[in-house]
Amino acid sequence: MNAPISKISLLISLLGILAFPISAQTWEAYDLQGNLKSRAVYDEIKILSESVIIGKKGSSLFLLSRDLKPIVNLEGEDIYQYLAPWILVKGPNGLGAYHEYGQQVLKLEYQEIQTYITRLLAKRGNEYFVFERGSGKTTSLGSPESAKLTKLGMVITLDQGKYYLPLSSNPRKAYNLLEENEGKYLLAKESTGFGIINLEGDYVMPPTLSQLEYSKNDYFFGFDQNQYLLIEGDEIKADVSYNSFHKITKSGDLMLEYIHGKLRRVMNEKGILLDVVGMEEVKLVEKDHYFIRFRENKSGLLGKSGWLVRPESDADWIGAGSDGLFPAGKKGSQGFVNSSGKWVIEPKFSNVKKFSEQIGEYQNGSSFWGLLGSNGQIISSPEWDEIKPFISGKSIGKNSSGLFLLDRSGSKINAMPYDQICRVNEGYFLVEKGGKRGLLNPEGVEIVAPEFDLIQFENKDFVLLGKGGKVGAIKDTGDVVFPINYEAIIPDWSNGQIYLKELYVPVVIPVEESKNGKRKKGA
Numbered sequence: 001m002n003a004p005i006s007k008i009s010l011l012i013s014l015l016g017i018l019a020f021p022i023s024a025q026t027w028e029a030y031d032l033q034g035n036l037k038s039r040a041v042y043d044e045i046k047i048l049s050e051s052v053i054i055g056k057k058g059s060s061l062f063l064l065s066r067d068l069k070p071i072v073n074l075e076g077e078d079i080y081q082y083l084a085p086w087i088l089v090k091g092p093n094g095l096g097a098y099h100e101y102g103q104q105v106l107k108l109e110y111q112e113i114q115t116y117i118t119r120l121l122a123k124r125g126n127e128y129f130v131f132e133r134g135s136g137k138t139t140s141l142g143s144p145e146s147a148k149l150t151k152l153g154m155v156i157t158l159d160q161g162k163y164y165l166p167l168s169s170n171p172r173k174a175y176n177l178l179e180e181n182e183g184k185y186l187l188a189k190e191s192t193g194f195g196i197i198n199l200e201g202d203y204v205m206p207p208t209l210s211q212l213e214y215s216k217n218d219y220f221f222g223f224d225q226n227q228y229l230l231i232e233g234d235e236i237k238a239d240v241s242y243n244s245f246h247k248i249t250k251s252g253d254l255m256l257e258y259i260h261g262k263l264r265r266v267m268n269e270k271g272i273l274l275d276v277v278g279m280e281e282v283k284l285v286e287k288d289h290y291f292i293r294f295r296e297n298k299s300g301l302l303g304k305s306g307w308l309v310r311p312e313s314d315a316d317w318i319g320a321g322s323d324g325l326f327p328a329g330k331k332g333s334q335g336f337v338n339s340s341g342k343w344v345i346e347p348k349f350s351n352v353k354k355f356s357e358q359i360g361e362y363q364n365g366s367s368f369w370g371l372l373g374s375n376g377q378i379i380s381s382p383e384w385d386e387i388k389p390f391i392s393g394k395s396i397g398k399n400s401s402g403l404f405l406l407d408r409s410g411s412k413i414n415a416m417p418y419d420q421i422c423r424v425n426e427g428y429f430l431v432e433k434g435g436k437r438g439l440l441n442p443e444g445v446e447i448v449a450p451e452f453d454l455i456q457f458e459n460k461d462f463v464l465l466g467k468g469g470k471v472g473a474i475k476d477t478g479d480v481v482f483p484i485n486y487e488a489i490i491p492d493w494s495n496g497q498i499y500l501k502e503l504y505v506p507v508v509i510p511v512e513e514s515k516n517g518k519r520k521k522g523a
Contacts, residue, residue: 168201380410
C-alpha cells in the first residue's frame with residue numbers, strides 16, 4: 001500500500017492542494033452469524049419493509065435485492081412516502097408512484113398522490129387522476145375544486161359546494177354532504193334529508209332522516225320526524241337496531257333515553273345497556289365506564305357487560321379502576337371501593353389514582369404524590385411531582401431533581417437523577433442525561449453510561465450505539481458486536497441480515513519540501 005499512497009500524496013502536493021481524506025461509501029451485508037454476504041457502494045440504504053430495500057447513490061434511487069444489487073431504477077431523487085404496496089418517489093418535476101414489486105404506475109410529474117391498496121388519486125395542475133391497480137389504467141376526473149381518497153378507497157370530489165362520487169354508478173349525482181368516519185359507510189345528505197352510503201356508492205338507507213350522526217364502528221344515531229333511531233350499517237340495507245318515540249340525548253359516547261321526562265335508560269350504539277327506574281345522574285368517566293347515581297343516594301359503576309361496582313355504594317363518584325379496586329370520592333375526600341361498593345380504603349386522601357400491580361398513588365393535601373398498598377397501608381410519603389404506573393415491579397418517579405426508577409417499596413433504584421427515562425423492549429430503559437443517552441437493564445442497572453448521542457435497543461443481543469458521528473453495536477453484556485467505526489448500521493431482522501455503511505479513509509501522507517528546494521517522497 002505504501003507506493004500508491006505516496007503517489008496520491010505527491011499528486012496532491014503537485015497540484016498545490018492541502019491533503020484531505022477521500023471517502024468511499026461502502027455498505028456490507030452480514031448474516032446474523034456475522035458472515036459477510038455481499039458488499040455494495042451507496043450513499044444511503046433504507047429498509048421500508050420485508051421486501052422493499054432502497055439504495056441511493058448520488059441523485060439516483062434504486063430498488064435493491066437482499067444482496068444489495070439494483071433491481072429497478074426509481075428515476076427520482078428521494079423516497080417521499082411508502083404505504084404498502086406503493087412507493088412514492090420525489091423527482092425534480094414532481095411525485096411518481098411505483099408498486100413495491102418495481103412497476104412504475106405514475107410518472108414523476110404530480111403535485112400530490114393519495115394512496116389506497118388498490119387505487120391511487122393524483123393531482124397534476126388543476127386536474128385529478130385515478131389509477132386502478134386491477135386494470136392498470138389511469139383515468140382523469142377533470143378539475144374539481146378538491147378530491148379525497150377515503151381510508152377504504154372511495155373517491156369524493158367537491159366542486160362548487162357540492163360533493164360527488166365519481167367512481168360510483170352515478171358519478172354526476174350531487175350531494176350536500178358526504179362525510180367519512182371510522183366505519184365502512186359514508187354519511188350523506190341531500191335536500192330530502194340524511195342517508196347512509198356503502199362502498200359502491202349506493203344508498204343502504206335512503207336520504208330521508210332529518211338528523212343523522214355517526215356513533216362508532218358501523219353504527220349511527222338518527223332522528224326521523226318523531227322517533228329516535230339507532231342504526232347499523234349493512235352492505236345491502238342498513239338495519240334499525242332500536243327505535244323509540246321517547247327522547248334520546250347523545251353527547252359524544254353518552255346516550256340516554258328519557259321516558260315522560262324521567263331518565264330511564266342508558267344506551268349504547270346497539271340499543272339498551274341499562275333499563276332501571278330511579279336514576280338521577282349518569283356520567284361517562286371513561287370509555288364504556290358509566291358512573292350512575294340513584295335517588296336513594298346509592299351509586300355504582302356500569303361497564304359494557306354489566307355492573308363493575310354494584311349500585312350499593314354511598315360514594316359521590318366512582319372512577320374506572322384496576323386490580324379490583326376503584327377510585328371513589330365522598331364529601332371531598334377520596335379512597336377506593338371494591339366491586340360490591342364497599343370502602344376498602346376509606347376516603348381520607350385529597351386525591352388518588354388507580355392501582356397498578358397492587359400499588360396505588362395518593363395525595364394528602366399537597367401537590368406531591370406518594371405510594372399506597374392495596375390494603376390501605378402507606379408505602380411511601382408524598383414527595384413526587386409525578387409517578388408512572390408500575391410495570392414488572394418498576395415505576396418512574398419525577399421530582400425537581402429529575403427522574404428516578406422506583407421499586408415496589410418506593411425506593412430509588414438509581415442514585416443520580418436522569419433527564420429522561422423511557423421503557424423500551426424486553427423491560428429495558430433508555431435514559432438521557434445532559435443530552436447524552438444510556439441504557440439500563442430490566443433491574444435498573446446501568447449497562448451503558450449516558451455518554452452516547454444515539455442508543456437504539458433492538459434486542460438484548462443487539463444494541464446500536466452512536467457517538468461522534470459513528471455507530472456500532474453491542475450486546476447487553478457489553479460484548480462488542482460491531483465496533484463504533486461505521487457511519488450507519490441497519491438491522492433487517494425479517495431477512496436475517498445486518499447492513500453496515502463503512503467510510504474508508506485512505507491514509508494521506510503529505511510531501512515535505514527539502515531545504516534545497518527538492519520535494520521529499522512520502523514515507
